[in-house]
Amino acid sequence: MRVTGGQTDEMLARHIIRESKDILNWIVEQGVRWQPSLGGTLSLGRTNSFFLGGGRAMLNALYLTAERLGVEVEYDAEVTDLAIEDGMFLAARLKRPIKGETEIRATSLVAAAGGFEANIEWLKQYWGEAADNFLIRGTPYNRGSILKMLLDKGVQEVGDPTQCHAVAIDARAPKFDGGIITRHDSVVFGIVVNKHAQRFYDEGEDIWPKRYAIWGRLVAAQPDQIAYIIFDSTVVTSFMPTLFPPIAGQTVAELAGKLELDPAALEKTITEFNAAVRPGTFDHTILDDCRTEGITPEKTHWARRIETPLAYPVRPGITFTYLGTRVNKEARMLMEGGKPSANMFAAGEIMAGNVLGKGYAAGMGMTIGSVFGRIAGREAAKHARN
Structure with missing residues (x-):
């Protein structure tokens, strides 16, 4: 409720949470393996489970199980x-490259085709020209075509089309398919400035897994959709490394030159920040007492002086969009007017907006996909058998 600002279907959110308890074991039965808990970085060890080999390994295991089932x-x-x-x-x-077009009739449909994050023209309807500067973290094929068909054919929509899971990723990443290795988790250890070398948000607002997915939207609202994470060289081993190395300079002015920022403006921002830092006991696993005083925006936790600066340039990295199909607890799509569909079900990002009106907490996307994927499959099979 906190991360979505109340913009969630509370009944469905509680349903997902209850059902997720069984997923940990059920997904192992489908051939997926978990890796040992992550330790020593940004509280993830106590909040999140990770698949051994990542998402591709999970998909490969699930496809293999499906093929064994026929x-x-x-x-x-x-x-x-x-x-x-x-x-x-x-x-x-269907349209296929070699076999041509064909029609497939079925007793049930499960739509699990994601959002429209790779459809730049659709994004521009809501974001304007700024969408040209967005980077897409995943496949270029998530263009929302299935979602659009369903909405055009009477399925009730849910969610705000401007809301999405968007993180700060390296500005040097490719337009598509950058993946998790371009994501930056260094925000809480430093400051973030825009192209005018000005800070624009509290970098220490809350524990990172609850706040990492707000930074894509924050950067998207800045001039030219570009920002720079600046931190002290002493913290470089405190967060997960990324594909691209940090940019260094012997002085703030040299660093500013490499980032194409005004050296005087960056110097002023860092000097004022350092002067505002109040001593405390640093602990990234809790809301500690390391804060600033007398500057706007303040940094409410994890504030430490920047003496030898390093930097990452970042842009908005869109993971998935929240506009989707409205569903009930059976994952059954609801038609305009509220009547449940007779035989159409939805799972994953195409219906995530039922729970995620805005905001994000780490792991929610996989939880929604796993829980509602299982429910949709079960209910579609039940309908088919009947």
């Missing part, structure tokens, strides 16, 4: 149309 997977098959009548799915039209 599931056939059609790769490079684009869905070009959905036949839906009175809330009832009838068939999907």
